[in-house]
Amino acid sequence: MQQPVKIYTLSTCSHCRSTKKLLDECNVKYEFTDVDLLSDEEKKIIIEDVRKLNPQCTFPTIVIGNNVIVGFDETKIRKALGL
Amino acid sequence: MEVNELYEMLRKMQEPKGYFFSRDKDWVLEILRGLLTNKERYSYMSCPCRLASRDREKDKDIICPCVYRAPDVKEYGSCYCNLYVSKEWNDDKIPHVYVPERRSSEKNPII
Secondary structure (H helix, E strand, O other): OOOEEEEEOOOOOOOHHHHHHHHOOOOOOOOOEEEHHOOOOHHHHHHHHHHHHHHOOOOOEEEEOOOEEEEOOOHHHHHHHHO | OOOHHHHHHHHHHHHHHOOOOOOOOHHHHHHHHHHHHHHHHHOEEOOOOOOOOOOOOOOOOEEEEEEOHHHHHHHHOOOOOOOOOOOHHHHHOOOOOOOOOOOOOOOOOOO
């Protein structure tokens, strides 16, 4: 059973796109939130969530099971996924 | 403005200052499309790799080229987005490390 994967991204960000591409290529199921496309109200709520995971609140913030990975770090992502 | 037009315009402006586009042109064009999206959305070319506040004054440090480009290219050979890089970075003479966010967390992001 795959551990839950959730990513916080920006629709305009290339590192975020690379992250989605890698997960797609590895056939990993994931949830994503493009934070820049949210309403201001939704954005505030989500930013608080991101800040708890990654105090710098940068994108992508990647949650794989209990691991939080900041930025498109392919080695760390693959390791956390057990690939 | 069309993305190729922006590419040529910025290249001519930035290369003489020692800032080169990454040699990965697809990557560069994606970022430039992000800049054009942000220009339409916020009316200024905010960094597409960071969340803008919609307030030009608050975002002035992340209007591309951001104020962090110079120290990031100096230290890592690349800006945060891997858009502007040094000649050495493009020639693989220095390692391509993930550039950490230099902007302070109090500023990032202000909504």
